[in-house]
Amino acid sequence: MNLSDIYIQDHYRSDRHNLIQDFYVPCLSQTILYSRAVGYFSSTSIVSISQGLAALIKAGGNMRLVASPQLSREDIKAIEKGLKQKEEVISKAIIQEFETVSQDRLTCLSWLLSQGILDIKLAVANNFEDPGLYHEKIGVLTDGNNNRLAFTGSINETKSGLIDNFENIEIFCSWRGEEAKRVKRINEDFERLWLNKTPKAEVISFPEAAARKLLEYCPYAKPTVSVRKKSKLVAEDKTKYDVEEDKSRSLHSLDITLRPYQEEALVKFKSANYKGILAMATGAGKTITALACASSIEDLDLIIVVVPIKDLVQQWMDELDKLTDFYYPIPAVGKSETWRNTLYKKLRLIHGNVQAVKRLPTVVVGTYSGLSRSTVAELIEDAGGLPIKSLMIADEVHTAGSSQYRRILRDDFTYRLGLSATPIRPHDEEGTEFVLDYFGDIVYELSLEEAIGLKILCEYEYYVYVVTLTDAENEEYQRLTKKIAKLLRSGNDKVSGSINRLTIERSRIIKSASEKITVLGRIIQDHPLNRGMVYCADINQADIVCHRLSQKGINISRFTSKEDKQRPQILNNFSQGRFDALVAVKCLDEGVNVPAAQEAIILASDTSERQFIQRRGRILRKAKGKERATLIDILVVPPIGDGQLKLITSEVKRIKHFAKTASNKASVITKLGDELSHYGITYSDLILLVK
Numbered sequence: 001m002n003l004s005d006i007y008i009q010d011h012y013r014s015d016r017h018n019l020i021q022d023f024y025v026p027c028l029s030q031t032i033l034y035s036r037a038v039g040y041f042s043s044t045s046i047v048s049i050s051q052g053l054a055a056l057i058k059a060g061g062n063m064r065l066v067a068s069p070q071l072s073r074e075d076i077k078a079i080e081k082g083l084k085q086k087e088e089v090i091s092k093a094i095i096q097e098f099e100t101v102s103q104d105r106l107t108c109l110s111w112l113l114s115q116g117i118l119d120i121k122l123a124v125a126n127n128f129e130d131p132g133l134y135h136e137k138i139g140v141l142t143d144g145n146n147n148r149l150a151f152t153g154s155i156n157e158t159k160s161g162l163i164d165n166f167e168n169i170e171i172f173c174s175w176r177g178e179e180a181k182r183v184k185r186i187n188e189d190f191e192r193l194w195l196n197k198t199p200k201a202e203v204i205s206f207p208e209a210a211a212r213k214l215l216e217y218c219p220y221a222k223p224t225v226s227v228r229k230k231s232k233l234v235a236e237d238k239t240k241y242d243v244e245e246d247k248s249r250s251l252h253s254l255d256i257t258l259r260p261y262q263e264e265a266l267v268k269f270k271s272a273n274y275k276g277i278l279a280m281a282t283g284a285g286k287t288i289t290a291l292a293c294a295s296s297i298e299d300l301d302l303i304i305v306v307v308p309i310k311d312l313v314q315q316w317m318d319e320l321d322k323l324t325d326f327y328y329p330i331p332a333v334g335k336s337e338t339w340r341n342t343l344y345k346k347l348r349l350i351h352g353n354v355q356a357v358k359r360l361p362t363v364v365v366g367t368y369s370g371l372s373r374s375t376v377a378e379l380i381e382d383a384g385g386l387p388i389k390s391l392m393i394a395d396e397v398h399t400a401g402s403s404q405y406r407r408i409l410r411d412d413f414t415y416r417l418g419l420s421a422t423p424i425r426p427h428d429e430e431g432t433e434f435v436l437d438y439f440g441d442i443v444y445e446l447s448l449e450e451a452i453g454l455k456i457l458c459e460y461e462y463y464v465y466v467v468t469l470t471d472a473e474n475e476e477y478q479r480l481t482k483k484i485a486k487l488l489r490s491g492n493d494k495v496s497g498s499i500n501r502l503t504i505e506r507s508r509i510i511k512s513a514s515e516k517i518t519v520l521g522r523i524i525q526d527h528p529l530n531r532g533m534v535y536c537a538d539i540n541q542a543d544i545v546c547h548r549l550s551q552k553g554i555n556i557s558r559f560t561s562k563e564d565k566q567r568p569q570i571l572n573n574f575s576q577g578r579f580d581a582l583v584a585v586k587c588l589d590e591g592v593n594v595p596a597a598q599e600a601i602i603l604a605s606d607t608s609e610r611q612f613i614q615r616r617g618r619i620l621r622k623a624k625g626k627e628r629a630t631l632i633d634i635l636v637v638p639p640i641g642d643g644q645l646k647l648i649t650s651e652v653k654r655i656k657h658f659a660k661t662a663s664n665k666a667s668v669i670t671k672l673g674d675e676l677s678h679y680g681i682t683y684s685d686l687i688l689l690v691k
Contacts, residue, residue: 003031003141003147003148004145006027006030008027008149010171010172011168011169012168012171013168014168019167020052023171025054025055027141027149028059028141029055031059032060032062033061033140033142034062034063034064034139035139035141035142035187036066037065037067037123037137037138037139038137060331061117062118062119062338063119064190064194065120065121066120066190066194066203068124069122111327114349115328115342115346115362116341116343116348117342119345121194121206122204123198124203137153138150138151138152139152140183147175149172149174150172150174150182152169152170153168172186256323259456261284261456262285262288265280265289265293265446268443268444269293269417270293272443274293274414274415274416275416275439276418276439276442277443278418278444279423279445279446280419281448281457282617282618282620283451283456284451284457286419287315287316287419288319288323291319291320291323291324293417294361294393294417295324297391297415299359299389300390301361301388301390302347302387303361303364303391303393304391304393304413305320305363305365305366306368306392306395306400307365307366307368307395308367308399310333311567312395313333313365313366313367316365325360326361327361330342330343330346330364331365331366332364332371333366336373340375340379343364343379344382347383347387351383371408372404372408374407376407377408385412386412386413389414390413390414391416391417392409392416394439397419398420398425398435398610400435400439401425401428401431401432403431416438418439421448421617422609422614423436426609448613448620448661452620457617457620458629460616460619460628460663461630461663462631462632462633462658462659462662462665462668463526463527463631463668464635465519465632465635466634466637466675467513467515467636468515468636468637468639469515470514471639477510477638480502480509484503487499487502507606507607508537511537512541517544519634520548520601523632524552527599527630527632529549529554530580530599531574531598532601533584533599533619534556534581534582534603535600535602535603536583536584537585537604539561545603549581554581555578556583557570557573560583561585571594574594574596574597575595575596577596581599582597593621595621595622595623596626597619598619598623598626600615600632602654607654609657612654616631619631635651635652636651637651640679648676648681669686669687670683672686
């Protein structure tokens with residue numbers, strides 16, 4: 001949705017319309033940049049400015065504000081005669097206006113300023129003999145599609161009451177034919193003003209003393225449009241702001257009770273001087289434990305959370321917003337200028353010790369790739385470096401071992417916390433050593449077996465279906481195997497690239513074995529899909545699976561890189577039971593929280609142990625009405641008599657991991673013993689595997 005989707009009238013009058021509910025809230029909820037000029041910086045203009053700002057905050061928008069200080073004749077004379085500095089006089093005038101306004105009226109403005117997403121400038125007349133030169137009242141709203149809405153209007157600034165002010169505004173929209181010209185002109189007028197290019201007016205920065213005063217009104221939590229449980233909230237109705245404070249929990253704490261194992265992990269982290277890695281099973285509450293660790297650090301200034309994929313950015317932001325008293329996080333995604341400017345301003349505020357009365361950390365959440373760019377490192381340096389009390393939280397910390405992501409792992413992070421069910425990087429000793437050296441040792445571990453035993457995760461049943469390669473597939477598999485063996489025997493160091501390429505090509509034969517699509521019909525007959533997930537080899541296989549399942553009347557949604565922007569909505573619909581299954585390739589491998597999922601079909605898989613663990617973890621999270629989960633696997637074998645036991649051995653590695661903690665381990669061994677006996681694999685062999 002954007003501004004052009006909203007029903008907007010061509011004018012609003014406060015005697016006939018509810019400007020907050022009819023105009024400000026719906027329009028600001030779709031706005032990414034709100035540019036506003038209000039004439040005098042007075043108690044009544046502050047009321048006008050404040051209308052609907054909770055909706056702008058919820059939308060993650062930024063605001064630019066220009067106002068003129070209301071100076072008395074005595075103030076002007078003092079400046080002209082040099083008795084007082086201009087900034088001192090202006091600061092005093094603005095602070096006096098703050099003191100005439102109800103505190104809750106300043107909440108949204110103060111919060112925006114504290115987050116570095118509000119810029120305030122003051123327009124001062126060049127000629128103090130005519131101090132009313134700048135008295136313009138305009139606004140420009142811009143959405144994510146570059147639609148613009150401009151308005152001009154008046155507010156009765158002679159009154160000081162908070163609810164009796166009369167406002168009349170005229171609206172112009174860029175998507176309404178001839179109105180586009182007026183929108184363009186009004187926007188250009190504001191830009192000239194902002195850049196100090198308006199004749200007869202000097203535009204200056206907001207005085208530091210006034211900024212400090214405004215920050216005293218900053219709430220503990222992000223203001224919202226409606227009342228909810230969090231600390232201090234702003235609800236908007238027809239005439240006023242209602243501010244409520246939840247006194248049930250103290251500042252800087254979690255809105256949740258930690259479980260004993262999470263308390264133990266917290267103690268271990270603190271004992272390690274606030275550095276270390278928590279190696280906890282997927283679904284065991286690493287995020288909550290990490291937030292407890294962050295909350296335990298006194299006077300923390302900055303938290304940077306890095307995650308492997310964009311889907312996890314919003315997931316972390318939601319958890320931070322729901323469970324902590326920290327200010328709303330800066331999402332380091334999308335157009336980099338927006339969040340980078342915000343981060344720069346926040347860092348400058350911290351270094352300048354310009355903060356709200358209640359000291360809370362600035363929080364940034366972004367991906368490894370986004371936050372590891374050189375531009376981010378330069379921004380931090382330009383802002384004065386990291387504050388001394390800065391914490392790095394690295395989700396799926398094994399990702400940090402990749403050389404391309406190490407720029408964000410700065411030496412000046414005083415506190416460091418890594419999270420992963422599998423922190424060790426297989427076949428990468430150098431990367432693993434780097435992760436352990438930077439974050440410290442693994443200070444706490446909770447295995448999958450322990451998590452299931454503690455009833456933190458669901459028990460699960462495991463079923464294996466065996467399929468055979470076709471003669472053509474088997475022939476190609478053997479051909480590639482021989483080529484790889486020949487290259488390995490050559491002893492030539494320059495052939496590693498060729499070996500890697502051939503190995504990937506060979507594994508693709510197993511992943512895409514044609515019999516898998518055939519056996520899928522039998523699987524869903526034996527185990528009807530109900531909030532299930534089907535993992536495929538690639539987009540092509542995912543499309544085939546989607547087509548087959550749809551033909552059977554199963555309501556599915558593809559969940560791949562092609563659905564990038566739709567994925568949050570797809571997950572929500574899945575959780576609500578609107579889809580029987582999601583068909584994914586790799587997008588559900590790491591960290592994505594889908595507690596409703598209770599069945600997974602591993603149609604294709606890498607040989608990576610990490611991928612085994614992550615995929616199983618997706619279905620083991622507890623959820624209302626979910627007693628146990630079902631995990632279904634497909635084992636690929638060569639034609640009988642072929643003797644390719646290495647193929648079976650590599651596939652059985654995955655089965656070992658899955659069967660070992662399954663509630664029906666014995667039946668898995670019995671069934672596989674029967675089906676693999678033709679290859680010389682005995683019950684005893686399988687029992688040894690899962691011990």
